[in-house]
Amino acid sequence: MDYFDQYTFTAKERFLRYVTVDTQSDPASATCPSTAKQLNLARILADELHQMGITDAAVDGNGYVYATIPSNTTKNVPVICFCSHMDTSPDCSGAGVVPIVHANYQGNDLVLPDDPAVVIRKSEHPDLPHQLGNDLITASGRTLLGADNKAGLAEIMDAANFLVSHPAVKHGTIRLLFTPDEEIGRGVNLVNLERLGADYAYTVDGETLGSLEDETFSADGAVLAITGVSAHPGFAKGRMESAIKIASAIVANLPVEKLSPESTEGEQGFIHPVSISGSVEEATIEFILRDFATEGLAAHRRLLEAIADDVMRHFPNSSYQLRVTEQYRNMKEILRNHPHVAAHAVTAIERAGLIPRPQRIRGGTDGSRLSFMGLPCPNIFAGEHAFHGKQEWISVQDMEYAVKTIVHLAEVWEENA
Known part of the structure; x- marks a missing residue:
């Protein structure tokens, strides 16, 4: 029964x-x-x-x-x-x-x-x-x-x-x-x-x-902190390097057809910006990194760093710091x-x-x-x-x-x- x-x-x-x-x-x-x-x-x-x-x-x-x-x-x-x-x-x-x-x-x-x-x-x-x-x-x-x-x-x-x-x-x-x-x-x-x-x-x-x-997934969180150069907008030519624009360029250069939540499924991982905030002088982007293979998270971090480095070439007086923390495995x-x-x-x-x-x-x-x-x-x-x-x-x-x-x-x- x-x-x-x-x-x-x-x-x-x-x-x-x-x-x-x-x-x-x-x-x-x-x-x-x-x-x-x-x-x-x-x-x-x-x-x-x-x-x-x-x-x-x-x-x-x-x-x-x-x-x-x-x-x-x-x-x-x-x-x-x-x-x-x-x-x-x-x-x-x-x-x-x-x-x-x-x-x-x-x-x-x-x-x-x-x-x-x-x-x-x-x-x-x-x-x-x-x-x-x-x-x-x-x-x-x-x-x-x-x-x-x-x-x-x-x-x-x-x-x-x-x-x-x-x-x-x-x-x-x-x-x-x-x-x-x-x-x-x-x-x-x-x-x-x-x-x-x-x-x-x-x-x-x-x-x-x-x-x-x-x-x-194995999961990391990442925070990319950008320090730009502020100047009076009326006298900013050749001086201002807006952290807002740097952050926007980094996000715009993220992969779209792959490594993005919108374009992945199954076993595919991604890099996903979840928030962006800041001012001309300082801006912050928060990301989540996901992959079923834990070693894939390191590859996502390297790609994120490479994108940031490439963008920063156009802003020689600005800098960034990337902090990655483990979330779960x-x-x-x-x-x-x-x-x-x-x-x-x-x-x-x-x-x-x-x-x-x-x-x-x-x-x-x-x-x-x-x-x-x-x-x-x-x-x-x-x-x-x-x-x-x-x-x-x-x-x-x-x-x-x-x-x-x-x-x-x-x-x-x-x-x-």
């Missing part, structure tokens, strides 16, 4: 609650969490875990939620952690989210009522044709939805509820971790791995149904040494009745950082789509498949102990 035949899933109801809590993170803030409002959701999650009977659920001083589902087996099973993040992207408002359930989707374009100009078109969302008959959830057109990553939160919480209420399903110790500030690259900066006490982990933050991601570099972690996830996805879809992430997750912190951590699907914008959507049925996958994954680890 299928474990879930008589089970009433709670992921949908949890998700509809969670998305109404504004948890947008703020990259300009130096605190952790970067916004105090993330603590509102953290406390809700901890309270709901207590209501399930998970008595050690707690929010720490940095806004992280820790909890434990105790082992119910006599076997010595590695401790597994399931992790999702509470914050939503700064790219689009997460305040006043009004979730809408579109029951029994029939393949139509979805016009969002609060802004009819926001239309989720089947022709623009490749996964929509696979959702016929499912119940889709969107926002109302004024905000993002927050499926990234409140879907993962709801799914882990539902799986925890299932495991607590179904002791016949054997599992080892399961740790739950909900993090702040993932969207601004700080999701695991202050995680207490000793307190977590896990051997392996899985983030639940992926897109397409059945997907398993064990490879990410391709989790595959760690996970290849622990192949059973992804293999168990493949088995769990199959047991949930799905076809596993191994994929690489053209981005990063908390799992990238956790893997290099000593906690190997691939990413499994949550079902979120079109994240960071007003067209974000998710399927209730995909969420329920994610719950099943999490439960089966706990079971697979116990069986293989």
Whole structure:
């Protein structure tokens, strides 16, 4: 008998609650969490875990939620952690989210009522044709939805509820971790791995149904600081060297047909300017460098330096400094040494009745950082789509498949102990 035949899933109801809590993170803030409002959701999650009977659920001083589902087996099973993040992207408002359930989707374009100009078109969302008959959830057109990553939160919480209420399903110790500030690259900066006490982990933050991601970009950030020569514009001939124009020329000389987000896909990396600011005397360009091969980041840096050097030949009295900092590395570099972690996830996805879809992430997750912190951590699907914008959507049925996958994954680890 299928474990879930008589089970009433709670992921949908949890998700509809969670998305109404504004948890947008703020990259300009130096605190952790970067916004105090993330603590509102953290406390809700901890309270709901207590209501399930998970008595050690707690929010720490940095806004992280820790909890434990105790082992119910006599076997010595590695401790597994399931992790999702509470914050939503700064790219689009997460305040006043009004979730809408579109029951029994029939393949139509979805016009969002609060802004009819926001239309989720089947022709623009490749996964929509696979959702016929499912119940889709969107926002109302004024905000993002927050499926990234409140879907993962709801799914882990539902799986925890299932495991607590179904002791016949054997599992080892399961740790739950909900993090702040993932969207601004700080999701695991202050995680207490000793307190977590896990051997392996899985983030639940992926897109397409059945997907398993064990490879990410390697990522660096780069800041190019330009010092120009200021002069009164009425008397500037032969003297002024505008840092604004130098910065503009550097950006204009970046590759367009390759090494650009607009022209790359698959395994291709890129150099991407994300902000530019300044004055005649000083200007700054911030970049992100991405490549699946970590050594490719050095090549991107050399190209950026070569472009800057070439531009600076025309401004002999000006100068620049390039500072590159590591952001995260391709989790595959760690996970290849622990192949059973992804293999168990493949088995769990199959047991949930799905076809596993191994994929690489053209981005990063908390799992990238956790893997290099000593906690190997691939990413499994949550079902979120079109994240960071007003067209974000998710399927209730995909969420329920994610719950099943999490439960089966706990079971697979116990069986293989």
